Amino acid sequence: MDTAEVILSVLVVVIIIVSLLSNVLVLICFLYNPEIRRQVPGLFNLNLTLCNLLLTVANMPLTLVGLVSKAQPGGDGFCHIVGFLETFLSTNSMLSMAALSIDRWIAVVFPLRYHSKMRHKDAACVLGYTWAHSVSFSTVATSLSWVGYHRLYASCTLANPRASSRTQFVVFTVFFHSFTFLLSFIVLCVTYLKVLKVARFHCKRIDVITMQTLVLLVDIHPSVRQRCLEEQRRRRQRATRKISTFIGTFMLCFAPYVITRIVELFPAVPINPHWGIVSKCLTYSKAACDPFVYSLLRHQYKKTCADIINKLLKRSSLNASGPRQENQGNSIPTAE
Numbered sequence: 189m190d191t192a193e194v195i196l197s198v199l200v201v202v203i204i205i206v207s208l209l210s211n212v213l214v215l216i217c218f219l220y221n222p223e224i225r226r227q228v229p230g231l232f233n234l235n236l237t238l239c240n241l242l243l244t245v246a247n248m249p250l251t252l253v254g255l256v257s258k259a260q261p262g263g264d265g266f267c268h269i270v271g272f273l274e275t276f277l278s279t280n281s282m283l284s285m286a287a288l289s290i291d292r293w294i295a296v297v298f299p300l301r302y303h304s305k306m307r308h309k310d311a312a313c314v315l316g317y318t319w320a321h322s323v324s325f326s327t328v329a330t331s332l333s334w335v336g337y338h339r340l341y342a343s344c345t346l347a348n349p350r351a352s353s354r355t356q357f358v359v360f361t362v363f364f365h366s367f368t369f370l371l372s373f374i375v376l377c378v379t380y381l382k383v384l385k386v387a388r389f390h391c392k393r394i395d396v397i398t399m400q401t402l403v404l405l406v407d408i409h410p411s412v413r414q415r416c417l418e419e420q421r422r423r424r425q426r427a428t429r430k431i432s433t434f435i436g437t438f439m440l441c442f443a444p445y446v447i448t449r450i451v452e453l454f455p456a457v458p459i460n461p462h463w464g465i466v467s468k469c470l471t472y473s474k475a476a477c478d479p480f481v482y483s484l485l486r487h488q489y490k491k492t493c494a495d496i497i498n499k500l501l502k503r504s505s506l507n508a509s510g511p512r513q514e515n516q517g518n519s520i521p522t523a524e
Contacts, residue, residue, distance in 0.1 A: 193255060196465050200252045203472045207244040210479035211237050217483070217492040224488060229291050231311045233483055235318070236284040240475035243277045246270065247343065248472055254342035255465060261344075264336065270344040271335030276326040278471065279368050281478075283318035285438060286375040288482060290314070293379035296386050325364050334360065340452070340464035358453050369446045376438055380431045387427035437481055441474035 214237045217224060224230045250270055253261040260267055291311075295302045329335050329346055334357055338347040346364075348357035445467040451457050483489050 192462050193465075196462070196469065197252060197255055199469050200248060200255065200472070203469065203476050204244055204248045204252070207240060207248070207472070207476035210476060210484065211241045211244065213493065214479045214483045214489070215241070216496065217489050220496055221488070221492045224492065228306050228308060228311045229288060231308065231315065232284055232288045232291060235315055236281060236288070236478060236482065239277045239281045239284065240478055242273065243281070243472070243475050247274045247277070248475075251341070251343040251468065251472075254337070254344075258339075258342075260337035267337050267344040268330055268333075268335055271346070272326050272330045274343065274345050275329055275335065276322045279322040279325060280318055281474070282368055282372040282438075282442065283321060284315075285434075285478075285482075286372040287311075287314045287318060289376045289379040289434065293382055296383045321368075325368070329360065329364075332356075332360075340459060340461060341468045342465055343468060346449070361449060361453060365446050365449065369442055373435075373438065376435050380434055384427055384431045433481055437474065437477055441470045441477070445471045 214233065218230060218234055218237070219225075247270060250261045262270075291306055294306050298305060332353070333350070334346060334348050334353075336344060336347040336349060338345050346361065348354060448459060448464065448467045452459060484493070
């Protein structure tokens with residue numbers, strides 16, 4: 189292994205560890221907090237978390253094995269199963285992010301009708317579509333033997349070793365990425381830009397009310413006035429930063445891999461083998477950052493994590509104080 193491959197191997201190990209710990213933490217919060225389970229976005233987060241966990245456990249280690257050994261991990265049948273899972277889980281993850289953006293759009297644009305428009309039954313229908321969409325493309329690719337070990341990505345994924353069906357594979361690949369990556373990206377952009385527009389409108393209304401109040405309060409201290417103005421600026425930046433994070437991480441992690449898969453369809457264009465692994469690592473890194481982007485940085489999840497930690501510390505302190513009290517009780521001298 190050269191230096192680049194060693195660095196990439198270490199990167200895959202780091203992604204596996206971070207993804208496993210963060211997604212397990214999100215799952216624990218979901219199971220611990222009944223309020224999170226009652227909320228409709230919790231279903232989409234749960235589906236995304238389970239997809240990321242399965243991808244972390246089933247696919248990432250095999251990519252690491254393929255990168256280190258430079259050979260296919262397991263037999264062809266095993267690689268077909270892993271390739272099916274990789275296609276299904278990555279597709280389901282993208283569509284789950286699009287579903288979360290639709291939920292956020294309805295909640296912000298139609299706040300008074302949100303509970304009637306997005307119920308648990310509606311969320312189940314959306315998740316049903318994501319599963320049907322993912323299973324359909326994965327099943328077609330597997331049944332036509334278009335999944336297997338791909339040396340460029342050191343993993344079991346979409347691959348077509350037969351020249352006789354090249355045209356069909358090209359059509360399938362373009363169609364697959366168009367109706368998965370491109371569709372999810374368009375949904376993310378449309379919904380979140382609508383959300384940003386509404387958020388800026390509300391911020392502008394709040395700013396007008398705040399400025400009118402500051403004008404009326406002529407005796408207000410300059411430091412208080414300055415803090416109000418700074419809060420206005422932070423409020424405007426916060427909405428833009430969140431939207432940029434949602435769309436930016438999606439593009440940064442998935443776009444290089446998808447573009448590489450499209451460029452790969454043209455044999456005349458050479459692709460650096462190290463770049464293939466890098467683009468694959470970027471897609472895996474989405475599973476590691478999703479828990480922070482969609483869950484763990486939210487106040488509700490932070491509070492749940494704090495409650496779990498406090499409960500564990502309290503239980504450990506009680507267990508430690510129990511034997512100490514028994515020892516003190518045994519050391520009391522008895523009167524004869």
